[in-house]
Amino acid sequence: MEKKQRIILENEILLDLWQQSKAGDSVAFCRLADKLYRTLFNYATSFTADKEYIKDAIQELLIHIWEKRQTINIQFVTIYFLKSLRNQILQEFRRNKNPFIDLDEIDEITDNHTIETEIEEHETYSESQRRVRLAINELPKRQKEAIFLKFYEGMENEQIADLMQVNRQSVANLLFKAITTLKSQIPFLSHWILIIYTLIF
Amino acid sequence: MQDYRNLQPEELAVDHSFRLWKLSKDPDAGNFWINWLSQNPDKQDLIDKASHLLDKVFETFDEISDEEVTNEIDRLSAVLEKTEEKYSSRRLIFRPEWYRAAASIIMILGLGWWMSNKYSASKQNNLLYNQIISQIKEPLLKATNDTDRPKLVSLEDGSTVLLQPKSSISYPQTFKGEKREVFLSGEAFFEVAKNPDQPFYVYANNLVTKVLGTSFIISAFENDKDVKVAVKTGKVSVFALTDENLETQQADNKLGAMVLTPNQQIVFSTGNLRLTRSLIADPELQDLPIQKQSFDFKATPIKDVFEALEKSYGVKILFDAETMKDCYLTASLSDEPLFEKVDLICRTINARYEQLDASIIIYSKGCTYQNEKSE
Numbered sequence: 147m148e149k150k151q152r153i154i155l156e157n158e159i160l161l162d163l164w165q166q167s168k169a170g171d172s173v174a175f176c177r178l179a180d181k182l183y184r185t186l187f188n189y190a191t192s193f194t195a196d197k198e199y200i201k202d203a204i205q206e207l208l209i210h211i212w213e214k215r216q217t218i219n220i221q222f223v224t225i226y227f228l229k230s231l232r233n234q235i236l237q238e239f240r241r242n243k244n245p246f247i248d249l250d251e252i253d254e255i256t257d258n259h260t261i262e263t264e265i266e267e268h269e270t271y272s273e274s275q276r277r278v279r280l281a282i283n284e285l286p287k288r289q290k291e292a293i294f295l296k297f298y299e300g301m302e303n304e305q306i307a308d309l310m311q312v313n314r315q316s317v318a319n320l321l322f323k324a325i326t327t328l329k330s331q332i333p334f335l336s337h338w339i340l341i342i343y344t345l346i347f
Numbered sequence: 348m349q350d351y352r353n354l355q356p357e358e359l360a361v362d363h364s365f366r367l368w369k370l371s372k373d374p375d376a377g378n379f380w381i382n383w384l385s386q387n388p389d390k391q392d393l394i395d396k397a398s399h400l401l402d403k404v405f406e407t408f409d410e411i412s413d414e415e416v417t418n419e420i421d422r423l424s425a426v427l428e429k430t431e432e433k434y435s436s437r438r439l440i441f442r443p444e445w446y447r448a449a450a451s452i453i454m455i456l457g458l459g460w461w462m463s464n465k466y467s468a469s470k471q472n473n474l475l476y477n478q479i480i481s482q483i484k485e486p487l488l489k490a491t492n493d494t495d496r497p498k499l500v501s502l503e504d505g506s507t508v509l510l511q512p513k514s515s516i517s518y519p520q521t522f523k524g525e526k527r528e529v530f531l532s533g534e535a536f537f538e539v540a541k542n543p544d545q546p547f548y549v550y551a552n553n554l555v556t557k558v559l560g561t562s563f564i565i566s567a568f569e570n571d572k573d574v575k576v577a578v579k580t581g582k583v584s585v586f587a588l589t590d591e592n593l594e595t596q597q598a599d600n601k602l603g604a605m606v607l608t609p610n611q612q613i614v615f616s617t618g619n620l621r622l623t624r625s626l627i628a629d630p631e632l633q634d635l636p637i638q639k640q641s642f643d644f645k646a647t648p649i650k651d652v653f654e655a656l657e658k659s660y661g662v663k664i665l666f667d668a669e670t671m672k673d674c675y676l677t678a679s680l681s682d683e684p685l686f687e688k689v690d691l692i693c694r695t696i697n698a699r700y701e702q703l704d705a706s707i708i709i710y711s712k713g714c715t716y717q718n719e720k721s722e
Contacts, residue, residue: 165699168694169694169697172424172427172428175427176420176423176424176427179420179423180416180420183411183416183419183420184409184411184416187410187411187416188408188409188410188411191408191410197410197411201415201419204419205419205422205423205426208423209423209426209427209430212427212430213430217541219504219505219540219686219687219690278403278406278407279406279407282404282407282408283407293404294404294408296361297357297360297361297400297401297404298404298405298408300361300363300366308521308523311523311524325357
């Protein structure tokens with residue numbers, strides 16, 4: 147797999163692009179979208195494994211934000227976009243796929259891990275990578291989401307709580323559960339991750 | 348300075364400086380960490396484990412290639428171009444008449460509240476009030492105005508509250524959940540940011556006011572018998588804080604809204620628990636300065652525009668008068684929250700603004716046109 151852009155998104159730079167977008171600069175908005183895209187896409191994989199669905203959802207969100215830009219006030223750009231994407235996807239789940247779905251029930255939905263994707267993964271990744279991927283992907287969705295926000299985005303528990311609309315304690319619990327599971331499945335994690343309990347609480 | 352020696356790998360993996368080094372390849376952060384490592388050679392293991400964790404997480408979550416990202420951004424760009432062509436004629440200029448249209452829906456609502464059995468009622472209602480407060484999970488911030496001038500309080504959603512002397516307001520730092528709820532004692536002028544998905548509630552004494560985005564004034568001093576609500580623009584529904592209403596509010600979020608049209612007033616009588624509509628405007632309410640204040644500017648020098656806002660909202664607006672001496676504004680602003688007003692002005696004159704504590708700083712490169720003035 148090719149090398150991917152990995153960069154910390156500085157809120158100041160994003161805000162600057164957002165202000166330009168707000169003033170009607172569509173090029174600035176595309177640049178902002180470009181910077182945020184990977185984060186948005188990868189975050190959405192916490193909710194569904196359907197890549198084309200995610201792409202369409204993000205397009206829809208970006209166009210919606212562009213059209214409504216003059217009425218939107220943003221303080222933390224990444225968090226705003228992640229939150230909007232989360233709301234949109236979950237709302238759509240409730241509306242279309244399963245009208246009775248509840249946020250908490252998202253834990254119960256599992257991806258269709260087909261033989262093809264299994265083979266594909268086997269070719270693309272080394273054994274240790276594959277094991278980590280498998281372990282993380284098999285976490286309940288909300289735990290996976292918390293792990294993403296904590297370690298991929300580097301967010302504070304408080305921000306995660308705000309985004310996931312739960313309290314700080316629930317975030318701590320989700321992370322603890324997730325890490326306990328990962329610990330049992332990924333050998334390199336096991337000898338140090340024990341202490342994470344004290345970090346989280 | 349943070350003591351990194353005592354950190355665990357998972358703590359280090361979420362440290363901002365460490366991430367700058369590992370993820371953004373930031374040279375300053377890189378120098379710092381290389382230096383730190385030479386001073387703490389025994390911590391090589393810690394660094395390795397934290398890097399390893401980050402690598403694994405990124406490998407796992409990176410589900411999309413750069414090429415796919417580029418494709419998606421191209422797709423977006425194409426859509427935006429198309430919509431822009433379609434709307435370009437419409438969006439070209441700031442249209443003051445839109446705001447005039449909005450401002451024309453002005454309505455004044457007076458609400459007199461007479462309590463026949465004040466003591467037993469207030470005791471019971473205090474209970475209900477506490478019940479509502481206890482449902483608010485986030486800690487509330489409280490702003491009190493002990494001065495003799497109005498004090499501006501800005502809320503997280505962009506709404507502004509102009510708090511009158513001897514008044515206080517409690518509000519959450521961030522509005523979570525389905526409602527925005529604030530608690531007022533005394534008098535305040537509200538400009539509520541529009542958000543139909545998250546209605547705004549003001550609890551004052553025994554009265555609940557629900558709005559979807561509007562500007563209005565509430566006067567509810569604790570030892571006053573009357574609670575007054577004066578609405579400048581928009582729609583408001585008002586209801587009494589009773590057991591029944593509290594329950595319906597919890598159950599289905601519908602408050603038995605009474606829609607009010609201009610110059611109507613609502614009177615609530617606790618005797619028969621009925622809301623009565625009448626056509627009389629309360630003349631007392633006309634005295635409220637900001638309530639009748641409209642911001643109509645016609646080729647007004649920007650200095651005067653900012654002065655008007657400073658006076659009405661009690662904020663300090665900092666700008667370079669020399670650079671902006673050629674900026675003029677023609678606009679009619681009404682019930683937008685303060686920051687929305689400032690934002691509209693900035694977009695009109697091609698400037699931007701920042702909020703710093705109680706001040707607003709305007710950045711502008713000046714205006715070159717002078718046609719507005721000469722016309």
